[in-house]
Amino acid sequence: MTEAFLLSFKLAALTSLTLLVLGVPLAYALVFKRVPARPLVEAVFLMPLTLPPTVLGYYLLILLAPEGFLGRLGFDWAFRFEGIWLASVIFSLPFALTAYREAFQAIEPEVLDVARTLGLGIVRRWRRVILPWIWPGLLSGTLLAFAHTLGEFGVVLMVGGNLPGETRVASIYIFDLVQALEFEQAARAALVFVALSFVMVLTVRTLEVRWRSITGSSVR
Amino acid sequence: MEIDYRLERPLRLHARIQVQGLTALLGESGSGKTSLLRALAGLIPALGKPFAGLRPERRRVGYLPQGYALVPHMTALENVALSLQGPKATATARYWLERVELGHLTGRRPHELSGGERQRVALARALALEPRLLLLDEPTSALDAATRETTIELIDRIVTEVGLPTLLVTHDRYVAARSRSLAVLEHGAVRQQGPPDEVFARPATLGIARLVGFANVFTGKVVGHEEDGVWIETQGLRVFAPTGAPPPQGRTVHWGIRPEEVMIVRPDRPLGSPLARNRLAVVVRRLVKKGLAYAVRVEGALVLEVLLPRHVQDRLRLREGDRIEVALKPAYVHLFSSEGFSS
Numbered sequence: 001m002t003e004a005f006l007l008s009f010k011l012a013a014l015t016s017l018t019l020l021v022l023g024v025p026l027a028y029a030l031v032f033k034r035v036p037a038r039p040l041v042e043a044v045f046l047m048p049l050t051l052p053p054t055v056l057g058y059y060l061l062i063l064l065a066p067e068g069f070l071g072r073l074g075f076d077w078a079f080r081f082e083g084i085w086l087a088s089v090i091f092s093l094p095f096a097l098t099a100y101r102e103a104f105q106a107i108e109p110e111v112l113d114v115a116r117t118l119g120l121g122i123v124r125r126w127r128r129v130i131l132p133w134i135w136p137g138l139l140s141g142t143l144l145a146f147a148h149t150l151g152e153f154g155v156v157l158m159v160g161g162n163l164p165g166e167t168r169v170a171s172i173y174i175f176d177l178v179q180a181l182e183f184e185q186a187a188r189a190a191l192v193f194v195a196l197s198f199v200m201v202l203t204v205r206t207l208e209v210r211w212r213s214i215t216g217s218s219v220r
Numbered sequence: 221m222e223i224d225y226r227l228e229r230p231l232r233l234h235a236r237i238q239v240q241g242l243t244a245l246l247g248e249s250g251s252g253k254t255s256l257l258r259a260l261a262g263l264i265p266a267l268g269k270p271f272a273g274l275r276p277e278r279r280r281v282g283y284l285p286q287g288y289a290l291v292p293h294m295t296a297l298e299n300v301a302l303s304l305q306g307p308k309a310t311a312t313a314r315y316w317l318e319r320v321e322l323g324h325l326t327g328r329r330p331h332e333l334s335g336g337e338r339q340r341v342a343l344a345r346a347l348a349l350e351p352r353l354l355l356l357d358e359p360t361s362a363l364d365a366a367t368r369e370t371t372i373e374l375i376d377r378i379v380t381e382v383g384l385p386t387l388l389v390t391h392d393r394y395v396a397a398r399s400r401s402l403a404v405l406e407h408g409a410v411r412q413q414g415p416p417d418e419v420f421a422r423p424a425t426l427g428i429a430r431l432v433g434f435a436n437v438f439t440g441k442v443v444g445h446e447e448d449g450v451w452i453e454t455q456g457l458r459v460f461a462p463t464g465a466p467p468p469q470g471r472t473v474h475w476g477i478r479p480e481e482v483m484i485v486r487p488d489r490p491l492g493s494p495l496a497r498n499r500l501a502v503v504v505r506r507l508v509k510k511g512l513a514y515a516v517r518v519e520g521a522l523v524l525e526v527l528l529p530r531h532v533q534d535r536l537r538l539r540e541g542d543r544i545e546v547a548l549k550p551a552y553v554h555l556f557s558s559e560g561f562s563s
Binding site for chain 1: 329
């Protein structure tokens with residue numbers, strides 16, 4: 001059980017960090033920059049929300065197989081940890097992106113304009129105005145992505161299979177236990193998930209409420 | 221400071237304004253006032269002087285947008301210190317907060333302040349920059365009447381003390397009247413600038429007349445000349461208008477008088493000779509309260525709007541249907557210059 005949970009944590013941590021690095025600039029661009037064909041771009045990034053995990057997993061498996069398009073470019077990541085990491089990033093992107101976008105949308109553009117007239121260059125604007133304004137949104141988006149990745153099943157199973165120590169994450173481990181009728185062990189593992197889930201959602205909500213009391217913003 | 225700016229977007233605009241102390245720019249909503257301020261702050265592209273081509277970060281122009289744009293997660297003190305660096309930043313920020321009479325609220329965040337207090341924090345923040353020019357966008361539009369009064373007084377006092385050229389844009393006549401110099405924006409250009417009294421009494425165009433509350437404007441024909449003015453005939457009524465540049469006989473002209481400067485002739489008081497000229501018999505058609513004064517519409521040879529102070533109405537006790545006489549004192553009759561109508 002420990003091995004499966006550790007693998008899940010490693011996957012969730014790497015996925016959420018990757019999403020932080022990719023998602024923040026993307027969300028900033030979607031809110032503040034002119035993006036050509038914006039609805040189309042947004043639809044592509046948000047599609048994993050509605051796509052069945054097995055369908056996404058299927059396409060990734062085809063692409064990442066040794067003979068697949070990405071496999072031939074050196075990314076033959078099917079049935080490997082790297083494969084489920086890529087799949088998790090794509091699958092959790094909409095969750096993180098939505099939270100990050102909301103964080104940026106709370107920023108009044110006029111405040112950034114005034115900051116410029118006050119002599120703040122881009123670095124000081126980010127350090128003193130933007131980041132302190134959006135960090136609760138970034139943190140809650142990252143936590144959501146983390147939690148979502150922890151619970152992933154279909155996509156991971158399709159792309160990574162069920163290899164102990166490599167791709168058998170906690171959710172697949174529970175599935176295995178149930179298949180083997182080992183309900184007692186499955187119940188213990190499931191309980192760990194319930195506790196984790198509760199703590200993370202509670203943290204996200206607490207952050208939001210605390211932020212509202214500091215800024216007087218309308219997060220509800 | 222002389223400002224000469226040309227904008228192409230979001231609308232075409234050419235503004236030449238002499239900014240001396242508290243200078244107001246009056247214009248209708250949508251006339252480009254905010255765009256001009258944003259261009260002066262360097263936030264939208266424009267051609268002109270001063271600051272041409274400089275990025276907003278390099279202009280040292282204090283800009284207060286309508287919503288004040290305070291940083292919500294910072295205290296009043298931190299907001300004011302936003303442009304400041306170095307060991308004296310906090311002390312300087314505290315000094316400016318005290319200057320706007322908010323020294324006791326340094327630790328409050330914007331949502332814990334009233335509209336007037338936020339406005340003053342934003343003012344202190346702009347002043348802490350030690351700007352070369354201060355730009356205020358409708359600084360009193362969200363304030364109640366009493367706060368509006370104290371805010372304008374405070375702004376005027378500080379910018380006068382600091383000697384800071386300040387351009388305040390507004391659509392509010394009251395605020396415009398409190399400035400040291402008033403410029404009026406109309407049809408994409410500044411059409412008139414001068415002391416507020418001058419602009420209010422002698423608007424250059426019909427549009428400006430409307431903006432500054434000049435409700436009685438008429439068209440007439442020049443029918444006679446005297447040394448200090450001309451006689452104009454409008455709907456059978458002859459009115460004398462003083463002017464230094466008399467238009468020729470027969471020329472169609474526009475003239476007007478402010479509602480507060482139309483006088484009611486009291487039967488019990490003899491009139492001086494100037495008032496003997498521009499008199500007309502009228503009937504009171506409408507009488508409504510306007511604050512503590514009365515807005516009266518009278519009808520005779522002309523339909524005139526008259527603003528009657530309460531103490532006058534208390535004495536005269538006018539009612540709708542009353543027949544009275546009004547006088548248009550020549551000193552208050554304004555003959556519009558013909559250039560005002562060529563545009």
